[in-house]
Amino acid sequence: MQCHHYDAGRCRSCALMGVPYGVQLTDKDAAVRARLDAAVPAEAWLPPQASAESGFRNKAKLVATGTAAAPRLGILDPEQHPRHHDGTGHDLRDCGLYEDGMEAAFHAIAETITAAGLEPYDVAARTGELKSVIVTLSPDRELLVRFVLRSAARLDALRAAVPGLRSALAGLGTPAAVVTANRHPEHVALPEGPDEVHLAGDPTLRMELNGIGLRLRPQGFFQTNTDVTRRLYATAAAWLAEAAAADGTPVHSAWDLYCGVGGFAFHLARPVAEGGAGVAEVWGLETSEDAVAAARDTAAELGLAGAVRFTAGDATRALSPGRREPSEALSSGKREASDALSSGKREASDAGAHPDDDAAPAAMPDAVVVNPPRRGIGPELAARLQDSGVPHVLYSSCNAASLAKDLAAMPAYRARRAQVFDMFPQTGHAETLVLLSRA
Ligand SMILES: C[S@@+](CC[C@H](N)C(=O)[O-])C[C@H]1O[C@@H](n2cnc3c(N)ncnc32)[C@H](O)[C@@H]1O
Secondary structure (H helix, E strand, O other), X not given: OOOHHHHOOOOOOOOOOOOOHHHHHHHHHXXXXXXXXXXXXXXXXXXXXXXXXXXXXXXXXXXXXXXXXOEEEEEEOOOOOHHHOOOOEXXXXXXXXXXXXXXXXXXXXXXXXXXXXXXXXXXXXXXXXXXXXXXXXXXXXXXEEEEEEOOOOOHHHHHHHHHHHHHHHHHOOOOEEEEEEEEOOOOOOOXXXXXXXXXXXXXXXXXXXXXXXXXXXXXXXXXXXXXXXXXXXXXXXXHHHHHHHHHOOXXXXXXXXXXXXXXXXXXXXXXXXXXXXXXXXXXXXXXXXXXXXXXXXXXXHOOOOOOEEEEEOOHHHOXXXXXXXOOHHHHOOOEOOOHHHOOOOOOOOOOXXXXXXXXXXXXXXXXXXXXXXXXXXXXXXXXXXXXHOOXXXXXXXXXXXXXXXXXXXXXOEEEEEEEEEOOOOXXXXXXXXXXXXXX
16 A cells, blocks of 8 residues: 555554555564464464455544634644644545545535534644544444534534535435534543533444444444454354364353443354354443443344343453352342442443343353453453453453463463454554463
């Protein structure tokens, strides 16, 4: 892939731009294997899962610069520290990483910015209203469009411009399923603020993967490479089923820690939902209440509320030490609160909430999925898994360095399968999935 922004030095986000994709993939795979050399035997590795090298990103975070009349949507000038920023930035609407159709949508959004008189925020002067726009395209080609605003000053003007935006986007074949404004009054480097104002459409964007309609709320996390994510979730479910069959010990219950909107959880539970053999009881734990609420919506929609439950809380505190009860305890309805829930409780009042959603399972599960942020699961959760007696762990990691550290802290497990999923072409980053079973 070639990029004129990269060649001109305007954007350096893609460190591997210009390196042939086959070489990128081979190098990345070798680098991850080398990093995990001590924990993953050579025979456990499968060949890496490739991505399209361009047009793979479903999500754009575009910083607004310029003026309301002529907005630029892209990045701040990389030469300038944001605190000394003079309002200049580069327009990256034509970035080749975005999925087909997103660029046309960005142009329609720019016209809405002009129509609503949204002056881009100037970091140095602390003037202006629009900080960025965040756009996600679903596999059904519907959009979630978020305007990140400094204050509510231009909210009514934006609201008035939204019907025009929606009809323009519908005309382009990428209708806006959800339009919101995020209020971000703080002068800090975080990309968005805590308050989301719904402007039009549904509360969630439907992200259908492998026939499962996951629901994404504006502040929930979703993997940025839809096609590779589809394969990641399907592979995780397949490996666990294969391990259960090979060992002759069915996996009845699983926990999905750092579950987001429940991608792994629903893929594990789906065979049972379809009347086959599989994981009958799944519990997801996640700090984002938006993500948990969206996951509950999906569970209700799939008729799985009760069998697939979600709780808002801190995954590093899941797994009380030293307890291993039979998984039948889950299906017999025996549950008790554990310290997994000591933070981030939410009212079970959402449409999709099940009465037991806030209760942690009493029994240890037969398998745990962990998919943490770059920092990894850390020593506390690694130690708890090490001592837990849980037969299988599926670890999906976007950082081989923290993965290596975490695996070193869990010597009770041996890696049976491992594979690199290239979620992030043109960069040195990769997702790695490892299936671990008790040695
Ligand atoms: C890499 S994402 C994975 C999400 C999900 N598994 C998926 O496939 O989309 C990591 C998730 O962990 C959540 N998270 C971060 N720290 C957490 C913690 N201490 N406990 C629970 N969830 C956490 C984030 O909100 C985010 O949704």
